[in-house]
Amino acid sequence: MAGVGDAHGNVFRALADPTRRAILDELQDRSGQTLFELCARLVTRHGVGSSRQAVSQHLEVLEAAGLVHSRREGRYKFHDLDTTPLRTITDRWPPPPATPEEEPPCGSA
Amino acid sequence: MRIGLTSIFVDDQEKALRFYTDVLGFLPKNDVPLGEHRWLTVVSPEAPDGVEIVLEPAGHPAVGPFREALVADGIPFNAFTVDDVHAEADRLRALGVRFTQEPLTMGPVTTAVLDDTCGNLIQLMQVSAG
Numbered sequence: 454m455a456g457v458g459d460a461h462g463n464v465f466r467a468l469a470d471p472t473r474r475a476i477l478d479e480l481q482d483r484s485g486q487t488l489f490e491l492c493a494r495l496v497t498r499h500g501v502g503s504s505r506q507a508v509s510q511h512l513e514v515l516e517a518a519g520l521v522h523s524r525r526e527g528r529y530k531f532h533d534l535d536t537t538p539l540r541t542i543t544d545r546w547p548p549p550p551a552t553p554e555e556e557p558p559c560g561s562a
Numbered sequence: 563m564r565i566g567l568t569s570i571f572v573d574d575q576e577k578a579l580r581f582y583t584d585v586l587g588f589l590p591k592n593d594v595p596l597g598e599h600r601w602l603t604v605v606s607p608e609a610p611d612g613v614e615i616v617l618e619p620a621g622h623p624a625v626g627p628f629r630e631a632l633v634a635d636g637i638p639f640n641a642f643t644v645d646d647v648h649a650e651a652d653r654l655r656a657l658g659v660r661f662t663q664e665p666l667t668m669g670p671v672t673t674a675v676l677d678d679t680c681g682n683l684i685q686l687m688q689v690s691a692g
Binding site: 483486487488489490493494497498505525528529530531 | 630633634635636637638662663664666668669671673675683
């Protein structure tokens with residue numbers, strides 16, 4: 454069953470859900486968030502009214518895919534974004550190099 | 563019927579009194595010896611006859627697990643209203659206060675979350691007019 458590169462199935466599965474993509478958007482905005490902050494951002498910025506338990510489960514899926522790491526700092530638990538697993542996508546299907554006329558979207562400029 | 567008191571569980575009443583007055587800027591209101599603890603309340607200088615916060619000893623065995631679970635998930639159980647969350651956060655950070663959520667604006671509301679050093683997370687909240 455491992456014939457067609459399913460080793461990275463966790464990443465694709467994690468990205469398939471719009472709430473999980475919204476979580477990544479918010480962690481991109483600011484890494485190192487508590488569950489409370491993430492829930493507040495999801496409901497106010499994305500209209501996602503999921504329960505904390507549901508968001509917690511989404512975070513577990515993202516952690517299993519390596520896209521989110523949680524760390525305990527004293528009594529608090531923070532969640533950090535790690536986009537490294539996304540390389541498995543571009544390594545497998547590399548995008549064409551950006552031409553000078555065609556600035557990459559969301560460029561640093 | 564009016565709302566007169568609300569409680570915050572604190573690990574250490576004396577330490578809590580110092581934090582809530584010296585750092586946050588509230589005023590002591592009631593301080594009545596009560597066995598090994600005190601009936602200890604503070605009020606806002608902006609509303610000295612308003613709602614009092616009781617700094618309640620956290621000794622009951624249920625309090626520990628309850629607060630640990632809230633704090634781990636970053637959940638503030640109490641919130642204070644301020645005019646400017648960013649300015650207040652700057653002021654408190656300079657006094658060594660730890661924030662688990664830096665100021666965040668969500669539509670008309672800006673919030674931040676701080677550690678009260680007595681076992682609780684507290685939310686600062688600002689609602690913009692219009």
